[in-house]
Amino acid sequence: MTPTLQFCLIISAALFSIGLLAALSRRHAIFILIGIEMMLAAANLNFVAFWRFGPQPQPPTGVMVAIFSIAIAAAEAAVGLALVIAVYRHYRTTNVTKLDQLKG
Amino acid sequence: MSTAAFIVIAVLTLAGALAAASLLKLIHAALCLVLAFLGVAAFYFLLGAEFVGLVQVFVYVGAVAVLIVFTILLTRPAEETGGGFNWAGIMTAIAVFAGLMWAILGTPTLAVVAPQIEALTVKRIGEALMTDYVWPLQCVGLLLTAALIGGLILVMEEKR
Numbered sequence: 463m464t465p466t467l468q469f470c471l472i473i474s475a476a477l478f479s480i481g482l483l484a485a486l487s488r489r490h491a492i493f494i495l496i497g498i499e500m501m502l503a504a505a506n507l508n509f510v511a512f513w514r515f516g517p518q519p520q521p522p523t524g525v526m527v528a529i530f531s532i533a534i535a536a537a538e539a540a541v542g543l544a545l546v547i548a549v550y551r552h553y554r555t556t557n558v559t560k561l562d563q564l565k566g
Numbered sequence: 567m568s569t570a571a572f573i574v575i576a577v578l579t580l581a582g583a584l585a586a587a588s589l590l591k592l593i594h595a596a597l598c599l600v601l602a603f604l605g606v607a608a609f610y611f612l613l614g615a616e617f618v619g620l621v622q623v624f625v626y627v628g629a630v631a632v633l634i635v636f637t638i639l640l641t642r643p644a645e646e647t648g649g650g651f652n653w654a655g656i657m658t659a660i661a662v663f664a665g666l667m668w669a670i671l672g673t674p675t676l677a678v679v680a681p682q683i684e685a686l687t688v689k690r691i692g693e694a695l696m697t698d699y700v701w702p703l704q705c706v707g708l709l710l711t712a713a714l715i716g717g718l719i720l721v722m723e724e725k726r
Binding site: 466530536 | 583603691
């Protein structure tokens with residue numbers, strides 16, 4: 463038995479759900495960023511899996527989208543972590559439940 | 567592609583991801599995240615996208631993980647207080663997973679095996695980047711420059 467597309471999609475769905483769990487249930491800003499990174503990795507895994515198991519077009523679109531997505535995820539991580547540091551300087555905390563100054 | 571390798575790597579990846587999402591100490595979570603990213607890179611290698619696997623290792627394990635560790639060190643006294651999880655978040659994640667599983671397992675056309683393909687060489691990727699994808703490539707370059715400047719401005723000390 464060889465692995466099918468379903469197997470890859472199940473792994474990627476599990477990775478996405480774990481990332482969603484980290485992003486929604488943790489209160490620390492860095493955990494939320496970690497969760498978002500995991501969700502992005504799961505999406506990239508889906509792109510590459512659909513490219514590998516589908517008909518092969520020229521050029522390899524799925525791989526290209528995955529490469530661009532990794533570059534954009536790196537930019538997002540850099541800006542997000544800079545935001546965490548800036549917020550920490552102002553409020554001396556990275557707990558997102560305490561950042562409620564805009565709350566009415 | 568052997569099934570045994572797939573299963574071993576899947577277990578490693580999901581264990582690393584679960585540990586990264588649930589460990590209380592931030593630094594342990596960041597190291598488990600590295601394990602999960604390495605597992606995803608191994609998946610890319612198994613799927614025949616070697617270049618994407620290399621990029622994943624360089625960018626995520628080499629840069630993003632180091633960035634996360636640096637941020638943890640710079641925000642050191644902010645320990646996770648109260649611990650515990652938000653149950654609504656856990657329920658939402660389980661519901662999303664159940665929905666995705668229902669969709670994946672209920673679609674019989676997804677049960678295909680991989681066709682034989684010619685190897686995806688870096689030469690082909692480079693040609694595609696320089697012909698069909700040259701406009702997105704320039705946009706990503708602009709985006710990375712903007713993100714670099716934005717990140718620097720965000721963390722610069724304010725003059726008083």
